[in-house]
Amino acid sequence: MDIGINNENRQEIAQGLSKLLADTYTLYLKTHYFHWNVTGPMFNTLHLMFETQYTELALAVDLVAERIRSLGVYAPGTYAHFSKLSSIEETIEVPKANDMIRDLVAGHEAVCRTARSVFPAAEKASDEATADLLTQRLQLHEKTAWMLRSLLE
Template sequence: MPHQPINIGIAENDRLEIAAGLARFLADSYTLYLKTHYYHWNVTGPMFNTLHLMFETQYTELSLAVDLIAERIRALGVFAPGTYQEFAKLTVIPEDNHVPKAQDMIKNLVAGQEAVVRTARSLFPLIEKAGDEASADLLTQRIQLHEKTAWMLRSLLE
């Protein structure tokens, strides 16, 4: 049975390109989610309680965000990536190969939050050219949240 063509006012090649960009954004967001959850489980030291709770708030928010991003990719008619292997190929956020000290966890999460923002910003020229207001709205909200989270994490380092 042939599938129903997608006719949402965005050219097919633009839809596919936007979905590919959102897949990178999803991979960064999911990798940051995993890193934040990992740190939540393994943080130690005098800031334990503060960081344990802060990281939980952050990974909980990210777990909701990845769903919104994946659903936007699906709305554009493309399957969303969802395996470790796919995310590892698409993300710019490095994995940890050991449990960092608390201060390094904070620095790594600042870098991760900022990396997600840069990926989101890089998609705007294409999204604006294609007139994809829904993706622009999603990314604008995500950028605001990641910039605020990065600021809060940086504040712990001062």
């Protein structure tokens, strides 16, 4: 494979992207879980908002996984892989609506930190495609975290 990024750099970038994929998938599952189980006066608003968010996250996992494959590395794709790689903890109990929002804010902020951690490897390798993907993910997760935080004020 000769795309202008050596194997060592491709492996390092893919490792970081694998963590981003695991965080994104875990946040997808959590958001979908909350969509199914939200109750209370904000039910309709949150139910619809969570649906929009989990739909976007479902598309994002594909983008991240395909970037990993474009680098010539296999993408992780099992719960076992994701649980080892993700910085986001699962939520087992069904929280109250405001706690769901707080939990999702923390999840989006975690994805931001993970995405930012991949930039040095991408920049070192002049991997503009990965940097572009990371920038797009950051914009979305920062905006979503802001919107969710606004519900708590």
